[in-house]
Amino acid sequence: MKDNRLLDFVVEICDKVGARPPGSEAERKTAQIIAERLKKCCDEVVVEEFVTCPRVLQALIDFVVYSYLVALILYMFFPYLSAVFVAIGISMFYLTRFRGKEILDKFARKARSQNVIGRIKPTGKVKKYVIFSGHHDSAYMMPLFQPKYLRYVPLIQNMGVVGAISLLILSILKSLVVLGVEVLDWRPVFGVSIYDLLLVIPVIGLLFALFFKLNMVTKTPVIGANDNLSAVAVVLGLAEIVSQNRPKNIEALFVSFGSEEPGLKGSRRFVEMHPNIAKNAYLINLEMLGTGELFIDVKENSIGVKHSKELAEIVMKAGERVGLKVDTVALPYGDTDAASFSRKGFHAITIIALSPRLELMKWHLPDDVPENMSEENLQKALKLCKAVLEDIDKMLEN
Numbered sequence: 001m002k003d004n005r006l007l008d009f010v011v012e013i014c015d016k017v018g019a020r021p022p023g024s025e026a027e028r029k030t031a032q033i034i035a036e037r038l039k040k041c042c043d044e045v046v047v048e049e050f051v052t053c054p055r056v057l058q059a060l061i062d063f064v065v066y067s068y069l070v071a072l073i074l075y076m077f078f079p080y081l082s083a084v085f086v087a088i089g090i091s092m093f094y095l096t097r098f099r100g101k102e103i104l105d106k107f108a109r110k111a112r113s114q115n116v117i118g119r120i121k122p123t124g125k126v127k128k129y130v131i132f133s134g135h136h137d138s139a140y141m142m143p144l145f146q147p148k149y150l151r152y153v154p155l156i157q158n159m160g161v162v163g164a165i166s167l168l169i170l171s172i173l174k175s176l177v178v179l180g181v182e183v184l185d186w187r188p189v190f191g192v193s194i195y196d197l198l199l200v201i202p203v204i205g206l207l208f209a210l211f212f213k214l215n216m217v218t219k220t221p222v223i224g225a226n227d228n229l230s231a232v233a234v235v236l237g238l239a240e241i242v243s244q245n246r247p248k249n250i251e252a253l254f255v256s257f258g259s260e261e262p263g264l265k266g267s268r269r270f271v272e273m274h275p276n277i278a279k280n281a282y283l284i285n286l287e288m289l290g291t292g293e294l295f296i297d298v299k300e301n302s303i304g305v306k307h308s309k310e311l312a313e314i315v316m317k318a319g320e321r322v323g324l325k326v327d328t329v330a331l332p333y334g335d336t337d338a339a340s341f342s343r344k345g346f347h348a349i350t351i352i353a354l355s356p357r358l359e360l361m362k363w364h365l366p367d368d369v370p371e372n373m374s375e376e377n378l379q380k381a382l383k384l385c386k387a388v389l390e391d392i393d394k395m396l397e398n
Helices: 007-016 025-039 056-075 079-097 153-178 200-214 225-244 265-273 275-279 309-321 338-342 375-395
Strands: 044-052 111-120 128-135 250-257 281-287 293-300 327-331 347-354
Touching: 007 025, 007 225, 025 044, 025 111, 025 225, 025 250, 044 265, 056 079, 056 153, 056 200, 079 153, 111 225, 111 265, 128 225, 128 265, 128 375, 153 200, 225 250, 225 281, 225 375, 250 265, 250 375, 265 275, 265 338, 275 281, 281 309, 281 338, 281 375, 293 309, 293 375, 309 327, 309 347, 309 375, 327 347, 338 347, 347 375
Parallel strands: 128 250, 128 281, 281 347, 293 327
Antiparallel strands: 044 111, 111 250, 293 347
């Protein structure tokens, strides 16, 4: 990269390619540009294609919210059907987000996406793989991530979940009353069932769920400079450095995943296609590095995934060695490609930059552009990654 300016790559892609929705021609073109850059410094570069579902995340939101809406309508007439519909919606949400199941993918529109993988061999025997990764696709705009709403996103989602669970409970209890379980038929106010009175809880929850859907599901792609060309720029910069000073014990992989936005598709496919590498690797995933303070993401609350404490400790110590204080953080909302590895029990963390309030900045918004990024931030991330690789290589000497 000219004069070692990492930001130049981000500007180039934003100017020449623009937004890169998952499965698009723009995403494919970006993958090819990244591959050409990696070929200049890596021993081997491959572009691996896979099938993705570009709008499956939006489909999940629609499915869950509409199941909730239909269940609420059915409650007054067929409470047992209401219970079925809301149970299906809750189960789909839980299995997809917390268990990583790709159920709706079977029915969603398909497209082709690409992972770009560059490899640099060590001077000695391979004792460990170390993967540095980012993703090159960009998101669709999500107005809910505006600063005025961002801190409330977990609350808004959870209010919808609580409302749906309360509807499930009320539907089951009312169904039992309809079936003749008289002990449950409690009518405390003017002969109105207690379950009908408590319906206000799922009604309020549905309002939150509809607000969530209306501000999360759009068809407008964003440029995605910080999310996540910032990470790809650091990966490319690191590959150049490592090619000139190879580690002794580590085969280094420099990876740009495709289709991260619709549910970590690229990293999932990498783990499936390269299980022997993944299980013997440290994954240092990079995310949104262009502005804010660097942190180590060790837990992603909204999907229930915990990352490697061992690797987090290595990154923290490497940061201290080169004068960078990097604390750990649990992300209140959002998920990263590290989750695809951590769900399988492999060692992974994400290095991410956050605001002083521990929030993601310009996330899935139109102002995620190069002008709102800092070269200094990218260079700090590069310095940290270089130190991590050096420390792991030294550790393997023992």
